[in-house]
Amino acid sequence: MIHSALQLAGKLLSRNKLSILIYHQVLAEPDPMRPSEPTAAVFDWHMRLLRDYFAPLSLDDALYHLQRNSLPANAVCVTFDDGYLNNLTVAQPILAKYSIPATVYIATGFSHGSNMWNDRVIFLFSATERKQLQLDDEIVQLGDWRDRRIKAQECLKKLKYLPIAQRLEAVDRFYQQNNVTEQPSLMMSPSQIKLLAEHGIAIGAHTINHPILKVMSEEQQKQEISSSKHQLESWLEKPINHFAYPNGGENVDFDERTVEIVKQSNFKSAVVTDWGISTPATSRLKLKRFTPWDKTPARFHFRLLKNITGL
Numbered sequence: 001m002i003h004s005a006l007q008l009a010g011k012l013l014s015r016n017k018l019s020i021l022i023y024h025q026v027l028a029e030p031d032p033m034r035p036s037e038p039t040a041a042v043f044d045w046h047m048r049l050l051r052d053y054f055a056p057l058s059l060d061d062a063l064y065h066l067q068r069n070s071l072p073a074n075a076v077c078v079t080f081d082d083g084y085l086n087n088l089t090v091a092q093p094i095l096a097k098y099s100i101p102a103t104v105y106i107a108t109g110f111s112h113g114s115n116m117w118n119d120r121v122i123f124l125f126s127a128t129e130r131k132q133l134q135l136d137d138e139i140v141q142l143g144d145w146r147d148r149r150i151k152a153q154e155c156l157k158k159l160k161y162l163p164i165a166q167r168l169e170a171v172d173r174f175y176q177q178n179n180v181t182e183q184p185s186l187m188m189s190p191s192q193i194k195l196l197a198e199h200g201i202a203i204g205a206h207t208i209n210h211p212i213l214k215v216m217s218e219e220q221q222k223q224e225i226s227s228s229k230h231q232l233e234s235w236l237e238k239p240i241n242h243f244a245y246p247n248g249g250e251n252v253d254f255d256e257r258t259v260e261i262v263k264q265s266n267f268k269s270a271v272v273t274d275w276g277i278s279t280p281a282t283s284r285l286k287l288k289r290f291t292p293w294d295k296t297p298a299r300f301h302f303r304l305l306k307n308i309t310g311l
């Protein structure tokens with residue numbers, strides 16, 4: 001009932017407005033260190049709600065209609081960042097069940113068995129047999145899950161805007177100082193990315209090393225952006241047309257120089273992480289996105305509608 005009313009409101013207010021949802025992981029089971037990542041059960045109701053009350057489109061179709069002012073009401077695209085293996089093993093079967101198109105943006109430097117630095121930091125804080133961590137000169141006591149989450153987030157925040165080499169050195173050092181062995185990779189290999197593409201999921205580029213592009217030279221940015229495109233094109237044997245800026249905050253994580261490089265690298269679209277909707281007037285190289293985080297279907301639906309209509 002509430003959904004039908006919200007759907008009607010959306011229909012009246014949302015023509016030629018595109019919502020693009022951002023996901024990262026879809027967890028097979030709940031993970032106490034990642035309470036905000038949806039589990040398979042949560043992602044299932046998200047996708048069912050999109051099928052029942054929205055108009056899910058592939059990014060290519062959405063761009064086509066955006067260009068022609070012919071976007072249907074309640075238009076929505078589903079995207080995933082980074083290239084987690086559970087996009088293939090957990091999310092894809094649910095997307096197929098509800099016939100929802102999606103795009104997955106891959107940071108190609110992690111496709112050969114390594115993990116992203118943030119996942120490596122979270123893993124340090126997550127092993128329950130470890131009651132404390134040595135982080136350079138500091139000893140950090142680890143308590144319950146909440147305490148571990150808070151301390152992991154503090155550590156992530158400290159490292160995030162360090163130059164990439166220093167950031168990775170710090171994580172390597174923390175592993176050595178605590179004698180921790182790396183966890184198996186959470187990311188897809190090239191053959192798993194290919195399999196995902198064969199299931200009809202669009203693949204986009206997301207740089208090689210997932211750096212903060214804004215702090216890099218134009219030469220370095222060019223290398224990160226165009227090499228990830230070419231790598232994916234050689235793995236999949238087809239053109240890669242879509243890009244997602246790592247971390248994705250305009251003027252924080254990338255700037256106009258980056259947008260120009262993305263344009264010169266022949267991408268047709270690029271997505272940011274700043275919240276909002278895209279209209280025919282929005283730059284194709286700065287499409288807005290949105291993270292659905294509500295815990296109940298009615299609130300999720302309402303929030304999506306709010307995003308679309310700007311209410």
Ligand SMILES: [Zn+2]
Nearest residue numbers: 081082246247
């Ligand atoms: Zn990312």
